[in-house]
Amino acid sequence: MRYLSVCLTLLLLATNTVFANWQKISEADYVWGPFKIYNLSLFTETGEYQLGTRPLMLTLKYAKPVDGRDFAISLARSWSNLGITLENQDEVVDRLRKILPNIKKNDQLSYIALSDKGYFVLNDTVIPEEFNQAFNDAVVSVWLDPRVEIGRKLLESQKNVETIVVQMPKPEAVIPSEATDDAETASEQAVSSEPNNANTSAPEAPAPQNDKKPDASPTNADQEIEISPPADPIPTWQNPTS
Numbered sequence: 001m002r003y004l005s006v007c008l009t010l011l012l013l014a015t016n017t018v019f020a021n022w023q024k025i026s027e028a029d030y031v032w033g034p035f036k037i038y039n040l041s042l043f044t045e046t047g048e049y050q051l052g053t054r055p056l057m058l059t060l061k062y063a064k065p066v067d068g069r070d071f072a073i074s075l076a077r078s079w080s081n082l083g084i085t086l087e088n089q090d091e092v093v094d095r096l097r098k099i100l101p102n103i104k105k106n107d108q109l110s111y112i113a114l115s116d117k118g119y120f121v122l123n124d125t126v127i128p129e130e131f132n133q134a135f136n137d138a139v140v141s142v143w144l145d146p147r148v149e150i151g152r153k154l155l156e157s158q159k160n161v162e163t164i165v166v167q168m169p170k171p172e173a174v175i176p177s178e179a180t181d182d183a184e185t186a187s188e189q190a191v192s193s194e195p196n197n198a199n200t201s202a203p204e205a206p207a208p209q210n211d212k213k214p215d216a217s218p219t220n221a222d223q224e225i226e227i228s229p230p231a232d233p234i235p236t237w238q239n240p241t242s
Contacts, residue, residue, distance in 0.1 A: 022057055023047030028153040038062045040143060042154045049144075049155065054136075058143055059110040068100030071109075078142045086134055099129050111139055
């Protein structure tokens with residue numbers, strides 16, 4: 001019954017937001033050392049963005065395969081660097097680890113942030129879990145914080161607006177959610193060496209930058225690696241390659 005309710009809710013969301021005329025504001029590559037990790041695109045309904053704009057869509061097109069669990073943990077690291085602490089954050093991260101599928105090379109993972117909630121879309125498939133406004137603001141901050149380099153690139157180039165239509169996912173393509181009652185108690189968050197003061201659900205708070213360069217040698221072209229958002233510390237690589 002719960003699954004049916006979630007599906008119906010997400011179909012309504014899809015009608016109003018996923019099937020929409022999103023205007024692409026800009027895009028930028030997230031590069032760590034010599035390696036391209038993903039391409040990030042920012043969309044809004046008006047083709048303009050300012051602090052607090054909703055709805056918006058962030059789309060990451062990956063150049064490397066990523067474990068969904070690692071993506072969830074890297075978000076927690078980024079929040080720590082940004083000084084953001086969510087209520088029941090350990091449970092939120094564990095929930096993400098359970099629902100996010102593994103990401104393959106050339107997959108597109110989008111996050112759609114509405115005024116009071118949001119959700120993930122993998123390629124054309126809605127992931128049937130809703131997140132609240134505090135989570136919305138925390139996720140948007142990871143990429144659009146004004147002191148995050150890739151965020152500055154996006155916001156400084158609000159030109160050449162391109163209007164596109166994002167197709168509504170088919171109902172049968174919805175990924176079933178897993179039960180979250182057995183959430184693990186262990187938190188796998190890493191803390192930055194210079195953490196900011198915690199600020200519950202703070203949107204777009206200033207973030208420290210990390211200018212370290214990788215010293216790993218490239219091997220094995222498409223090996224799965226842990227990929228982290230730009231506010232994250234230097235990621236743990238397992239034989240990365242260009």
